[in-house]
Amino acid sequence: MSMPAAIEAVRAAFIGLTAGEFDLPPRQAFGGSRSLVMAAHHRPSGSTAVKVVSIEIERDPVITGTLVYSHPDGQFVTDAVPLTTLRTGAVVGVATDLLAEEDASHLALIGAGAQAADQVRAVHAVRPLKKLVVFNRDAAKAEALLAGLEDELPDTVVDIASDADEAVREADVVCCATASTMPLFSGDSLKERVHVNAIGSYRPVMRELPQELLATAEVVVVDQVEAALSEAGExxxxxxxGVLRLESLVELGAALDNPPLRQGRTVFKSVGVAVQDWAVARLLA
Structure with missing residues (x-):
């Protein structure tokens, strides 16, 4: 499955979510969010996706799990891991296409774990990259990530930064894909015009973004307000x-229907919702 196809499927799903096409119960978390259960039912097609995952930060792979996709003609079961990285990349592609400058071409990626490669692929699909800078606490992981992407980015200059602030300093787009409990960089390190995606934190104790960024951003888009207020620590x-007004949060589907201006700093924060899983699973059906 290509990343552009996944991006278009996820884009359509979020528009459908805003239009009321889905039953989307809150994600269920057990054992300190080490086990997650999420489901989405698409009423027009009568199809349902249910995913169960186990998350252990110190394990390799961090995520294991299974997705079941059911539709009127049958069902299938698939490994949730590649589907999760693909759909998470795809939603970042949707948000970056919506919020980043048309000529954005310099990506800073913080984190080189399982989600990282599809973050790069998604941004590259909507904003072809001239430069990619990666920071990871284990530099060997950053080197391995870049080696694995070499054939996909033949015309992109790549580099490894010594710290996160250095990585983001000249970036047009920033992607954060870590399990950090503290902000990864200072708001002062960012350009005045930059789009920032954060997909790593999914528990209230986790944070990737500095408060000053959220306080000064022109727009803060989330996948779903209810989910963000339950799970997104930042x-x-x-x-x-009080540095961010609740009423200023914009859901992705609403932003797609009424695109905000591309100006100043923009933020997309995702904790992941089941319509993304449904959208990518439907492409496999």
């Missing part, structure tokens, strides 16, 4: 401290 902290 959003929860910013709203509770």
């Amino acid at each position: 959003i929860i902290r910013a709203v509770h401290s």
